[in-house]
Amino acid sequence: MASVEVRSVRKSAALRPRGPGKLQPARSMPLDYRYSAAGGRKAANGVGARVAVAPEEEEEEEGVEVGVVGFEGDADSPYSSQAATTEESPAGAGSPSQRDARWGDTSSYGARKKHRVFCQLPNGDWALCTVITTSGDDSVLKLPEGKVLRLKTESLEAANPEILDGVDDLMQLSYLSEPSVLYNLQYRYSQDLIYTKAGPVLVAVNPFKKVPLYGNEYIDAYRNKTKDSPHVYAIADSALREMKRDEVNQSIIISGESGAGKTETAKIAMQYLASLGGGGGIEYEILQTNPILEAFGNAKTLRNDNSSRFGKLIEIHFSTTGRICGAMIQTFGERSYHIFYQLCAGAPASLRDKLNMKKADEYKYLKQSCCYSIAGVDDAQMFRTVTEAMNIVHISKEDQDNVFTMVSAVLWLGDVSFTVIDNENHVEIVVDEAAETVTRLLGCSIEDLNLALSKRHMKVNNENIVQKLTLSQAIDTRDALAKSLYASLFEWLVEQINKSLSVGKRRTGRSISILDIYGFESFDRNSFEQFCINYANERLQQHFNRHLFKLEQEEYVEDGIDWAKVEFEDNQNCLNLFEKKPLGLLSLLDEESTFPNATDLTFANKLKQHLNNNSCFRGERGKAFAVRHYAGEVAYDTSGFLEKNRDLLHMDSIQFLAKCKSSLPQMFASKMLSQSDNPLPVPYRNSAADSQKLSVAMKFKGQLFQLMQRLESTTPHFIRCIKPNNLQLPAIYEQGLVLQQLKCCGVLEVVRISRSGYPTRMTHQKFARRYGFLLLEDVASQDPLSVSVAILHQFNILPEMYQVGYTKLFFRTGQIGKLEDTRNRTLHGFKAVSEGIKPVAMQGNE
Ligand SMILES: Nc1ncnc2c1ncn2[C@@H]1O[C@H](COP(=O)(O)OP(=O)(O)OP(=O)(O)O)[C@@H](O)[C@H]1O
Numbered sequence: 001m002a003s004v005e006v007r008s009v010r011k012s013a014a015l016r017p018r019g020p021g022k023l024q025p026a027r028s029m030p031l032d033y034r035y036s037a038a039g040g041r042k043a044a045n046g047v048g049a050r051v052a053v054a055p056e057e058e059e060e061e062e063g064v065e066v067g068v069v070g071f072e073g074d075a076d077s078p079y080s081s082q083a084a085t086t087e088e089s090p091a092g093a094g095s096p097s098q099r100d101a102r103w104g105d106t107s108s109y110g111a112r113k114k115h116r117v118f119c120q121l122p123n124g125d126w127a128l129c130t131v132i133t134t135s136g137d138d139s140v141l142k143l144p145e146g147k148v149l150r151l152k153t154e155s156l157e158a159a160n161p162e163i164l165d166g167v168d169d170l171m172q173l174s175y176l177s178e179p180s181v182l183y184n185l186q187y188r189y190s191q192d193l194i195y196t197k198a199g200p201v202l203v204a205v206n207p208f209k210k211v212p213l214y215g216n217e218y219i220d221a222y223r224n225k226t227k228d229s230p231h232v233y234a235i236a237d238s239a240l241r242e243m244k245r246d247e248v249n250q251s252i253i254i255s256g257e258s259g260a261g262k263t264e265t266a267k268i269a270m271q272y273l274a275s276l277g278g279g280g281g282i283e284y285e286i287l288q289t290n291p292i293l294e295a296f297g298n299a300k301t302l303r304n305d306n307s308s309r310f311g312k313l314i315e316i317h318f319s320t321t322g323r324i325c326g327a328m329i330q331t332f333g334e335r336s337y338h339i340f341y342q343l344c345a346g347a348p349a350s351l352r353d354k355l356n357m358k359k360a361d362e363y364k365y366l367k368q369s370c371c372y373s374i375a376g377v378d379d380a381q382m383f384r385t386v387t388e389a390m391n392i393v394h395i396s397k398e399d400q401d402n403v404f405t406m407v408s409a410v411l412w413l414g415d416v417s418f419t420v421i422d423n424e425n426h427v428e429i430v431v432d433e434a435a436e437t438v439t440r441l442l443g444c445s446i447e448d449l450n451l452a453l454s455k456r457h458m459k460v461n462n463e464n465i466v467q468k469l470t471l472s473q474a475i476d477t478r479d480a481l482a483k484s485l486y487a488s489l490f491e492w493l494v495e496q497i498n499k500s501l502s503v504g505k506r507r508t509g510r511s512i513s514i515l516d517i518y519g520f521e522s523f524d525r526n527s528f529e530q531f532c533i534n535y536a537n538e539r540l541q542q543h544f545n546r547h548l549f550k551l552e553q554e555e556y557v558e559d560g561i562d563w564a565k566v567e568f569e570d571n572q573n574c575l576n577l578f579e580k581k582p583l584g585l586l587s588l589l590d591e592e593s594t595f596p597n598a599t600d601l602t603f604a605n606k607l608k609q610h611l612n613n614n615s616c617f618r619g620e621r622g623k624a625f626a627v628r629h630y631a632g633e634v635a636y637d638t639s640g641f642l643e644k645n646r647d648l649l650h651m652d653s654i655q656f657l658a659k660c661k662s663s664l665p666q667m668f669a670s671k672m673l674s675q676s677d678n679p680l681p682v683p684y685r686n687s688a689a690d691s692q693k694l695s696v697a698m699k700f701k702g703q704l705f706q707l708m709q710r711l712e713s714t715t716p717h718f719i720r721c722i723k724p725n726n727l728q729l730p731a732i733y734e735q736g737l738v739l740q741q742l743k744c745c746g747v748l749e750v751v752r753i754s755r756s757g758y759p760t761r762m763t764h765q766k767f768a769r770r771y772g773f774l775l776l777e778d779v780a781s782q783d784p785l786s787v788s789v790a791i792l793h794q795f796n797i798l799p800e801m802y803q804v805g806y807t808k809l810f811f812r813t814g815q816i817g818k819l820e821d822t823r824n825r826t827l828h829g830f831k832a833v834s835e836g837i838k839p840v841a842m843q844g845n846e
Pocket residue numbers: 206207208209210211256257258259260261262263264265304305306307308309517518519721
């Protein structure tokens with residue numbers, strides 16, 4: 001979206017911080033929201049169920065032996081034979097076990113002496129405690145810090161035995177309740193184990209400090225498989241292996257809220273791929289795109305000191321030998337900028353003179369935030385890092401100068417001021433240092449600049465007239481020009497980077513794409529930006545659902561294996577609400593944007609008129625409406641929607657750029673003109689209603705569709721980044737905040753389905769071809785199914801760990817990995833691990 005104002009740099013309404021609890025609480029989520037039974041409502045129950053503990057009772061209970069957790073041999077233990085099942089078990093109404101039955105993981109549960117349980121504290125957090133006694137409906141519990149309290153037994157949640165504390169895959173938890181998951185992640189987080197698997201998904205909790213988990217030693221360990229704990233490296237490694245093994249493009253899809261760690265995670269994944277696939281030098285260039293994109297595309301916001309204001313897909317291409325041979329970056333969305341501060345702080349004297357640079361706090365656009373530095377960041381040093389990175393990705397010195405000239409022009413444009421020349425508030429620009437510097441940097445005359453910013457050509461009743469602009473119109477025109485110059489500059493820069501990384505003829509079609517996209521947003525006030533971001537997240541969620549729930553289960557059914565369907569929340573209805581033609585949110589927005597007399601209020605009324613019966617839509621008072629997103633309900637304020645959606649840079653401004661003598665403005669203008677497929681001759685395309693230019697929302701939708709298409713042809717690997725606190729500080733883990741994010745991305749359902757499902761599959765042919773040589777006999781002439789079954793027997797894969805479908809074998813997690821290890825060891829000439837098997841034939845192997 002080119003809709004973020006330049007003046008929003010480092011602080012703007014759109015980038016306001018998200019304070020604790022700003023995401024909608026369960027109360028405001030859809031009524032049928034799947035977690036409601038276990039989440040917010042229970043908070044009320046838990047707290048309401050509290051009964052005061054009399055001091056003497058406390059005394060008495062203190063005497064009871066605590067601290068020993070004895071689960072072995074206990075009928076209620078998750079380790080008892082019937083409890084080990086992953087199937088849902090019936091449970092008493094309203095009991096925690098019933099609530100958790102939805103997770104399909106709990107056996108019938110009753111609080112027993114010495115059991116560990118979770119109880120909910122008045123602040124809503126869950127605390128792990130020990131049952132001291134149970135009598136009637138109540139249990140007396142001991143909190144970790146020694147306090148004793150009495151609660152209704154039915155408000156308690158079963159806790160897993162100590163042996164499961166901190167397991168590295170949530171799938172291993174016997175009780176998969178919200179408190180268990182929160183506790184497990186917190187347990188690991190407190191030991192700097194920030195990565196945890198949730199079945200196929202990697203959960204990454206932002207440490208907000210350096211953790212000793214990266215670098216060559218770790219990369220080697222994951223490459224050589226001497227480490228297998230959850231890690232971004234492990235995900236990147238799987239992507240690389242699967243790309244080679246299956247000859248299918250891969251994607252690593254990283255999502256999470258602002259400040260959750262997506263960009264860092266993307267860099268860590270790139271680092272691993274560069275290290276394993278590198279050698280030719282291009283990998284270094286790819287890594288160096290990060291400082292450039294961050295300088296021009298990231299800004300300090302109150303939520304994140306280095307917040308990406310754009311989405312990024314980087315496609316890394318590999319040669320047939322598995323070496324990186326190029327990359328391509330696609331960006332989408334809004335952008336704002338560290339580079340202003342870096343240029344002010346770091347430009348060498350000659351450049352400073354040439355661009356007539358001032359200090360950051362002297363520019364109007366930068367003054368508004370009163371925030372000129374970021375703790376721990378040296379802007380001048382960053383400027384040198386950026387220019388060095390530009391050298392590495394082959395952006396010539398001349399082009400670099402042109403880029404910084406534009407950055408300076410944007411800053412100086414903000415300082416261009418106006419004088420009122422008549423009593424109708426019409427204006428002219430003030431010819432001062434600002435105006436003169438802008439004209440020098442862009443290569444135009446003062447007259448041209450004045451004309452562009454103070455007058456507008458209009459077509460009224462087929463007649464061309466020149467309208468003088470009022471002060472506020474002139475300011476808007478100036479800001480729109482600055483914003484558009486910057487947006488064009490960013491786009492151009494990405495194009496140059498792509499040229500430099502271009503794969504050209506070396507392209508093999510094999511690639512790993514890393515997607516770093518802004519997460520779901522819900523603030524007190526949500527505008528057009530949140531509307532677009534949340535729409536994108538609905539699409540991505542559907543991709544996630546499709547791969548982890550829908551396709552997976554469809555495949556089981558199609559292949560005829562024994563499978564009980566697991567329900568999941570499909571967000572198709574919400575996507576329809578956005579995309580349906582002609583009565584979806586986007587179509588209605590576009591239609592209204594083309595009416596000259598339409599206002600944000602008429603738009604809101606139109607939505608209410610047509611969509612009130614849609615279960616995902618709720619009309620609100622005045623200009624507001626709410627959407628029931630998969631992650632909760634968000635209320636949008638339509639103020640500014642139409643203007644932001646039109647986002648028209650007036651033709652006078654485009655023509656002004658086209659006339660400038662500097663090379664970049666000319667290039668930007670011709671691009672803007674070519675992007676517009678308006679049939680009218682240019683001089684007459686003068687009003688918003690005339691323009692056939694794609695609306696911002698439609699452009700966004702188009703980019704999103706392209707992105708989804710690209711992702712659809714890849715095998716996805718998902719990483720969900722979690723922000724443990726809003727303070728950007730280490731060692732603070734806010735349960736409510738973490739839970740909200742886990743809910744937003746359906747982590748618990750994924751674990752549930754993966755635990756009972758068969759995430760790895762392979763056709764009989766491929767399986768026989770790949771592992772057949774490990775059998776003692778010559779299998780070339782046998783049919784693939786018999787060979788497959790023979791392999792399964794040979795390697796003692798337990799019957800509950802796989803299913804044989806019509807066309808494929810389906811495995812529970814981890815089974816193929818064992819076979820793969822054996823295959824690799826055998827291929828490398830080692831003795832096969834399993835019962836002294838030696839290969840007799842190597843037929844059919846790659
Ligand atoms: N693995 C990590 N190790 C150390 N610090 C981290 C890690 N991941 C994130 N951080 C810290 O958190 C900050 C925010 O991370 P990042 O910029 O990646 O968030 P983001 O999700 O991309 O946010 P946005 O959507 O606003 O761009 C980083 O600047 C860094 O300080």
